Amino acid sequence: GAVVSQHPSWVICKSGTSVKIECRSLDFQATTMFWYRQFPKQSLMLMATSNEGSKATYEQGVEKDKFLINHASLTLSTLTVTSAHPEDSSFYICSARVGTHQETQYFGPGTRLLVL
Amino acid sequence: SQQGEEDPQALSIQEGENATMNCSYKTSINNLQWYRQNSGRGLVHLILIRSNEREKHSGRLRVTLDTSKKSSSLLITASRAADTASYFCATDATGFQKLVFGTGTRLLVSP
Numbered sequence: 001g002a003v004v005s006q007h008p009s010w011v012i013c014k015s016g017t018s019v020k021i022e023c024r025s026l027d028f029q030a031t032t033m034f035w036y037r038q039f040p041k042q043s044l045m046l047m048a049t050s051n052e053g054s055k056a057t058y059e060q061g062v063e064k065d066k067f068l069i070n071h072a073s074l075t076l077s078t079l080t081v082t083s084a085h086p087e088d089s090s091f092y093i094c095s096a097r098v099g100t101h102q103e104t105q106y107f108g109p110g111t112r113l114l115v116l
Numbered sequence: 117s118q119q120g121e122e123d124p125q126a127l128s129i130q131e132g133e134n135a136t137m138n139c140s141y142k143t144s145i146n147n148l149q150w151y152r153q154n155s156g157r158g159l160v161h162l163i164l165i166r167s168n169e170r171e172k173h174s175g176r177l178r179v180t181l182d183t184s185k186k187s188s189s190l191l192i193t194a195s196r197a198a199d200t201a202s203y204f205c206a207t208d209a210t211g212f213q214k215l216v217f218g219t220g221t222r223l224l225v226s227p
Contacts, residue, residue, distance in 0.1 A: 043220050044217045046214065049214060097213050103164055104164065107160070110157065110158050
């Protein structure tokens with residue numbers, strides 16, 4: 001099956017720093033990638049949808065200047081958490097979809113961010 | 117919030133028993149999907165059921181969908197300890213994979 005990787009798998013940073021998370025589709029080209037956020041023992045909340053070569057579409061309540069998304073190629077999307085604060089600590093998961101009519105998303109293993 | 121609700125929130129059973137999880141959602145959908153998440157890991161897609169389907173099977177999994185009640189159920193038969201995980205339903209209202217996840221059911225299967 002299709003494989004999506006994320007890097008890093010976990011990161012600890014100081015408050016005020018920026019953190020970049022990479023999401024890669026390893027064996028397919030992803031026309032669309034999605035970024036989710038999950039707090040402990042809670043569900044996934046969609047943050048944004050990114051299409052290769054265009055600006056990301058953010059969900060209501062998600063600050064686009066806080067969470068910068070770049071989808072520079074068909075196999076790579078990055079999420080940068082700028083000026084991170086402790087409340088940004090969470091589990092960030094990306095997913096990728098092949099083609100506009102593909103119904104299945106393939107999820108990455110997630111990145112755990114802890115901001116001190 | 118458009119988030120779906122799942123019940124029970126937690127379910128504890130013995131190996132060999134069946135596990136049933138229910139999902140309710142709020143809007144019309146194109147399809148509904150079930151995912152599994154092991155603790156601290158990513159999601160694994162289990163099964164997709166379209167709005168014009170009422171029941172679907174995959175191995176030990178059986179999914180039903182009642183669009184009139186805006187609800188779905190996931191049945192895992194003959195459960196195994198390895199089935200221990202959190203299970204989420206997710207609805208796709210548009211067909212473009214913008215998924216809205218339910219609150220999840222934490223399943224514990226004891227040997």
